Amino acid sequence: MSCTVLRVAALAIVLAGLPVSNALAHCFVGARFFPATLATDDPCVADEMSLPTVDYLPTPDTPPGKQVDIGAEVSKRITADFGVSIAETWTQIRFPGGPTLAGFNNLETSFQYQLLKDAPHQLALMVGLNVEWGGTGATNAGIGDSFSTLSPTLWVGWGFGELPDQLSWAQPFAVTAEASYDVPTSSFDLAAGAFIPQTVSWSGSLQYSLAYLHANVIDLGLPDFFNHLIPLVEATFQTPVANNFGNSYVTTGFVYPGVIWVGSYFQVGLEAIIPINKESGSGIGVLGQLHLYLDDMFPNTFGQPLIGARTPPAKLPFGG
Amino acid sequence: MRRLVAASSALFLLFGFDAAWAHAFLDHAEPRVGSSVAAAPRQLSLWFTQDLEPAFSTVEVQNSAGARVDQGKPRIGPANVMRVGLKPLPPGTYRVLWHALSVDTHTTEGSFSFHVGSH
Numbered sequence: 001m002s003c004t005v006l007r008v009a010a011l012a013i014v015l016a017g018l019p020v021s022n023a024l025a026h027c028f029v030g031a032r033f034f035p036a037t038l039a040t041d042d043p044c045v046a047d048e049m050s051l052p053t054v055d056y057l058p059t060p061d062t063p064p065g066k067q068v069d070i071g072a073e074v075s076k077r078i079t080a081d082f083g084v085s086i087a088e089t090w091t092q093i094r095f096p097g098g099p100t101l102a103g104f105n106n107l108e109t110s111f112q113y114q115l116l117k118d119a120p121h122q123l124a125l126m127v128g129l130n131v132e133w134g135g136t137g138a139t140n141a142g143i144g145d146s147f148s149t150l151s152p153t154l155w156v157g158w159g160f161g162e163l164p165d166q167l168s169w170a171q172p173f174a175v176t177a178e179a180s181y182d183v184p185t186s187s188f189d190l191a192a193g194a195f196i197p198q199t200v201s202w203s204g205s206l207q208y209s210l211a212y213l214h215a216n217v218i219d220l221g222l223p224d225f226f227n228h229l230i231p232l233v234e235a236t237f238q239t240p241v242a243n244n245f246g247n248s249y250v251t252t253g254f255v256y257p258g259v260i261w262v263g264s265y266f267q268v269g270l271e272a273i274i275p276i277n278k279e280s281g282s283g284i285g286v287l288g289q290l291h292l293y294l295d296d297m298f299p300n301t302f303g304q305p306l307i308g309a310r311t312p313p314a315k316l317p318f319g320g
Numbered sequence: 321m322r323r324l325v326a327a328s329s330a331l332f333l334l335f336g337f338d339a340a341w342a343h344a345f346l347d348h349a350e351p352r353v354g355s356s357v358a359a360a361p362r363q364l365s366l367w368f369t370q371d372l373e374p375a376f377s378t379v380e381v382q383n384s385a386g387a388r389v390d391q392g393k394p395r396i397g398p399a400n401v402m403r404v405g406l407k408p409l410p411p412g413t414y415r416v417l418w419h420a421l422s423v424d425t426h427t428t429e430g431s432f433s434f435h436v437g438s439h
Contacts, residue, residue, distance in 0.1 A: 028343070031430040119429070165433070168354075215346040216430050218354030264342035264369060296342040299424035 026293050030119030031216055032159035032174060033209070035260045036291045038269045039234040040178050040203040043124040043157035045083030045114045047294040047303045048075045053089075057273050057285030064282040065095040075110075077305035085110040091143050103138020106145055110153075122159030122174070129153065134185060147186035147196065154179050161216065172212040177204035187243050197244035203236035211262060230260045234271065252280040256287060267291045344370040344377075344400070344422040351434040360409035360436050364390070366418055368400040376421035379404050384413050411437025 027034035027044035034042045038053065053071040058064040071089035078084060086109050092102040112128035130151040137144015159174040182199045189196050207230050214220070214227040237253035258271025269289045275281030295303035350365040351357050364381055374396040381390040381404070394404040402418070417431045 028428065031428075211345070215353060216432050219348060219352040221352075264345070293342070296424075296426070299426070 026295055027124065027157065029117050029124045029157065029159065030122050031161055031212070032122040032157075033211065033262070034124065034157045034159075034174060034176060035207070035230050035232075035262055035267055035269075036289075037176060037205045037207075037232065037234055037260075038258070038271055038287055038289045039236050039254070039256045040176065040205055041085075041110070041155060043126045043155040043176055043178075044117070045077050045081060045112050045126065046075050047077055047083075047298075047305075049073065049292045049294055050087075050289055051292065053287070053289040055273060055285060055287040057275075057281055058283035059093060060275070060279055060281050061095070062282075063096050065093045065098075067091065067093045067285075076302075079307045080305050081114040083112050083114075083305075085112065093143075101142050103141040103143040104136075105143055106135070106137040106148075107133045109133070112155075120162075122157075122161045124155075124157040126155040127153070128155070130180060145184075146191075147184050147189075149182050149184050151180040151182045151201065159212075161212070168217050171217050172209045174207045174209065174212075175204060176207070178202070182238075195243050195245050195247065197240035197247065198242040199238050199240050201236070201238045203234065205232050205234040207232040225261075228262050230262060231258075232260065232271075233257045237276070248279070250277065250279050252277065254280060258287070265293055265296050267293075342370055342422065342424070343426045343428050344368040344372055344420040345428060346418070346420075346430055347400075349416070349432070353432040354434065356435040356438075358437070361406060363403055363405050364416060366402045366416075368402065368420055368422075370422040371400055372396050372402065373421045373423055373425075376427075377402060377419065379416065379418040381406060382415045382417070383409075384415075389414065409436050 026046040026048060027042045034044065036042050036048060036050065050071070050073040053073070055069045057067050059067050069089050069091050071087060073085055073087035075083055075085040086107070088107055089105045090103070091105055092100065094100045108130065110128055110130045112126055114126050116123065116125040130153050132145070132149040134146050134148035135144070139146050155176070155178050157174065157176040161171050163171050179200070179202045182201055184196045184198065186196055210227055210229045214222070234256035235253065237251050239251040240247065240249050253276045255274045255276060256271040257274070258269060260267050260269040269291065271287045273281070273285035273287050297303065345368065347367045347369050349367070351361050364379065366379060377394070377396060379390065379394050379402055380388060383389050389407045389409060390404045391407050392405040394402050396402050413433055413435045415431060415433050419427065419429045421427050
């Protein structure tokens, strides 16, 4: 048996021990790569870490306070299609001539299941349950809540790679969307004397991947730095829909124009934060994030799902 | 914040950072992605950003009718380049479909077109 045959056999054995979608960890769907968006979640389970995510935003108060958030999130696949995320954020709000509030927000976890990765159509679907755990934050400082919030959530991602060649300039576009129904475990805040509303949260992103343009549509000969850029616009909205007696039902939200630079092991993102109305904020803020691809950095350890289904290696999509 | 920094530092120390492995992206190609070339190329070359596993990395070139016009087995050479020979190509548009497996078992795929002759 030749060395080549032995090498192929050894690799096949290694591959057979790995779940098929392991090789697609972080958000690859066919030729499409969905980056980890900063304000919303991408539609894939993955082994990733955001550290740190930092934002600054004037609060909607009068006069406005200056809010700074510093957060971290770790996402880990338990199986090839089921993952858990844990996130924590530290917040400081300085009011001019007034008090400064500071402390950790409630611990957030997300349990996510990958419903679909349709490579030819560049379509990804994921469902999950986000839980904000009450009493785990700085409740006394007015940062964390005493109650938990459960949010069944749906995530969708769709790349435009199937557009006809006449519209090839638009093939690098992709959209992602996220929608959840947020149910607090308490209906009334005794301290504030107000009802705690149930809300619908909906968000999304419109992305244009210069990496996709460079590798799948046309090589414009740009400097390599530009071939790693994904300009995008994100938006997040929240609307009270129930248990909001006596309060406003106005939708609050933000629009986040910005750009993500994607490398082999990490990505860096920077976005502006623009409130959609005075109830959301009183000025423009900024959001930045360093995001690490743990599956690429640690492919043999942390980058593997904890429990791997033993399936044969993926068949190549064509011969050769 | 100390908790976050300590946790992330421990993660790096525990698992070590394998700096040579990642998904293999297409860096560039010859003929170039989306280009028009006057003369028919004799081979297609694809340069990737990571080392490839030859047995599980491949490429196919199709004409506008979907018929294969590549010939011979793709070869993986130094500098992460994959090459495949091409049959004599009459003027027309050709589609390249590639599938790569990097040495850490991450798969990537992509496709692009190039044109032979005047547009």
